Amino acid sequence: MDQRAIGVFDSGVGGLTVLRALRDAMPGESFVYLGDTARLPYGTKGPETVRRYAQQAAAHLVARDVKMIVIACNTASAVAVEHLRERLAPVPVVGVIDPGARALCAATTTKHVAVLATPGTVSGGAYEAAISGIEPSATVTSLACALFVSLAEEGWASGPVAEAAVRAYLQPLISPETGAPSVDALVLGCTHFPILRDAVETFLGPNVTVVDSAGTTARAVKAELRKRGLETGSAQGDVQFLATDEPGRFAHVGAIFIGESVAVSDVERIDL
Numbered sequence: 129m130d131q132r133a134i135g136v137f138d139s140g141v142g143g144l145t146v147l148r149a150l151r152d153a154m155p156g157e158s159f160v161y162l163g164d165t166a167r168l169p170y171g172t173k174g175p176e177t178v179r180r181y182a183q184q185a186a187a188h189l190v191a192r193d194v195k196m197i198v199i200a201c202n203t204a205s206a207v208a209v210e211h212l213r214e215r216l217a218p219v220p221v222v223g224v225i226d227p228g229a230r231a232l233c234a235a236t237t238t239k240h241v242a243v244l245a246t247p248g249t250v251s252g253g254a255y256e257a258a259i260s261g262i263e264p265s266a267t268v269t270s271l272a273c274a275l276f277v278s279l280a281e282e283g284w285a286s287g288p289v290a291e292a293a294v295r296a297y298l299q300p301l302i303s304p305e306t307g308a309p310s311v312d313a314l315v316l317g318c319t320h321f322p323i324l325r326d327a328v329e330t331f332l333g334p335n336v337t338v339v340d341s342a343g344t345t346a347r348a349v350k351a352e353l354r355k356r357g358l359e360t361g362s363a364q365g366d367v368q369f370l371a372t373d374e375p376g377r378f379a380h381v382g383a384i385f386i387g388e389s390v391a392v393s394d395v396e397r398i399d400l
């Protein structure tokens with residue numbers, strides 16, 4: 129048994145969708161969530177920059193004596209998971225790409241699947257690699273949807289602007305011959321995109337299963353804690369929020385992602 133908190137980090141508030149799933153799955157665990165809001169977005173930056181940012185965020189959490197690191201950011205997971213595992217051992221590191229790929233492969237029958245992610249995640253090919261490790265015959269269409277991050281941050285999850293953006297980005301998934309989607313499953317491969325899930329589902333219709341990595345990441349974290357004997361004995365854990373930019377915006381936008389209000393006084397401003 130280990131009462132220490134689990135460290136979770138993201139480029140900003142998007143990873144709160146993952147934190148929410150972690151808390152639902154493990155209510156007894158405590159979490160320290162770090163949002164690197166001062167340097168958001170990661171998704172349009174190069175791999176070396178993102179790796180450096182991820183290293184700094186993880187080091188900060190390790191200095192707070194967390195028992196595990198969860199990279200609740202697809203872009204950072206895509207470029208830094210192995211790097212952090214090597215450097216932080218024996219602290220376990222869990223990313224969101226493998227769990228997202230597992231959720232996607234479990235959802236497809238036709239093996240024609242799609243990944244929606246940031247440009248950084250798409251260009252590294254991390255989802256394709258993870259998917260082909262699970263389902264070698266899968267055909268993957270990856271689409272970089274950078275604007276979705278801003279839409280989610282603005283809270284514009286529905287309405288004409290969100291619908292137009294979804295139509296523009298997802299059009300390549302529609303077969304010109306049949307007018308129907310060419311895939312039967314899609315993963316929202318970015319922490320912000322679950323906010324736009326309804327708009328994506330409405331555009332693609334009922335024959336495409338839309339999944340995200342939050343639930344499967346929570347299951348992976350739970351399994352890892354059990355395997356290493358790191359589970360807490362507590363019935364109720366707590367959450368500490370850290371942000372590299374202004375706590376006010378973190379609390380305001382974060383509420384959209386975590387689905388409950390966040391008090392500004394509960395957010396500690398830090399420098400990395």
Ligand code: DGL
Pocket residue numbers: 138139140142143168169170171172200201202203204246249277317318319320
């Ligand atoms: N957290 C990032 C991800 O999941 C999205 C936001 C960003 O670009 O920083 O890829």
